[in-house]
Amino acid sequence: MKDTKKMKDDLKVFRTRVAMCDLRQILDYIATEDLAAAEGTYRLIRHQIENLQTLPERGKVVPELQFHGVSLYRELVIVPWRSNLSESGR
DSSP: OHHHHHHHHHOEEEEOHHHHHHHHHHHHHHHHHOHHHHHHHHHHHHHHHHHTTTOGGGSEEOHHHHTTTOOSEEEEEETTEEEEEEEEOO
16 A cells, blocks of 8 residues: 555656647636636646546546557546646656
8 A cells, every 4th residue: 555655646747738728728718708617617627637646547548549559648538628648657
């Protein structure tokens, strides 16, 4: 159990540029109608991303990359969006 905790402590979550660009566009779009909703959406997505550091298996391997043998990147599906992330430290 102790080794598992140390391994999880060593993980870092990085947001891809594409994911951050997508997030900005989503938030800008929502903010045109409802700034409070955009802020709430940002908090929800940020919370889900932060949880990956302690629960990295929560994200699933990106199917398009898995097809090519790349399993380092994970994605979160937060309806109706998904965010591509990578994990390191394993």
